[in-house]
Amino acid sequence: MKKSTKKIVSALAGSSMLVSGAVAQAAAQPSVTVAEAQASEFSKVANIEGEFIFNQDQLTPADEVFNLFGTVLTGACAAPSFMTETSIETHYINVGGKMRKDYTVNLASLRDKEQTATMLCSCATGAASANARITGIKLEDVLSLAELSEDVNTVTVRGADGYGLSLPLQYALDHKAMFVYKLNGENLPCGTQFWVPETVAKYFTRNVVDIELTAEAELPAVEQRDEPLRAEVAILNKMAKDTFAPGDMLTFEGYADDCGSAVTSVEFPLDGGETWTAFDTDGATVERWVYWNFTMQTPEAGDYQLSVRARTENGTVSPLTAKLDFTVAQPAI
Helix, strand or coil, X not given: CCCCEEECCCCEECCEXXXXXXXXXXXXXXXXXXXXXXXXXXXXXXXXXXXXEEECCCECCHXXXXXXXXXXXXXXXXCCCCCCCCCHHHCEEEEEECECCCEEEEHHHHHHHCEEEEEEEECCCCCCEEEEEEEEEEXXXXXXXXXXXXXXXXXXXXXXXXXXXXXXXXXXXXXCCEEEEEECCEECCCCCEEECCCXXXXXXXXXEEEEEEECCCCCCCCCCCCHHHCCEEEECCCCCCCEECCCCEEEEEEEEECCCCCEEEEEECECCCCCCEEEECCCCCCCCXXXXXXXXXXXXXXXXXXXXXXXXXXXXXXXXXXXXXXXXXXXXX
């Protein structure tokens, strides 16, 4: 019998990924225990086989980044209609605190220090992630004119609305924090955005106007992603139809990330979690998500549920799995 290859409709548009509500729905389902799997109505295939590939360059379109995080005050840069794009020449940041002399820096004066990098942005308390190419100036370069007191250990970046959270200065420098003004090549509608790699989005202050440097008796704690959302994983396919023929080749796709720890494998079962087939993500780095594709041949007729989880370099397995149901049936004669 001739095998046909079918790619279940995904959220892809060209070379970019459209992150939709399906992401949160997929990521928010609880893991399937062995006991639950035994009582499941789904057919089972142990030790599922298939072809797995991944990359870390898949980008979330700029508009989707704004839509995904923009409704949250502490999240990424929103794009309300009353705001207009601004050029680098209008980006001024005041630098003050425990230093010899306060000063104001125009980011345009540091254009020769401009950097572009692909980075992950993750919500601390929700199932939301985005991978974007950002352009801006590193915090280290903005502070190059500062003559700081030796005991300065904390940096607070504030936006025009007064919002700002404190970070240990060394943490921000070590993580190569940036003042971003372009996302995927487009100017940010709010002017600037403070990005801190491997750090949750609530620190990503928008429309930056002030940097305050202080000496604190106790360093501020850096908030981490909620434990139930670590090693987050999602299936991004949308079912064009829910029935396939035995022997069809189905391609699923999605992403996995753990804000602060590199993903080392993506794992799949087709038996409710009794057996997991792991595919290594050799070379995956911590600052980007793992965007994966998994192609498998459909088994005999039955109702099935594909699950997926991620594992990180420290051995953490995603507490939540993503799932997608599909049906295999013999074609009508």
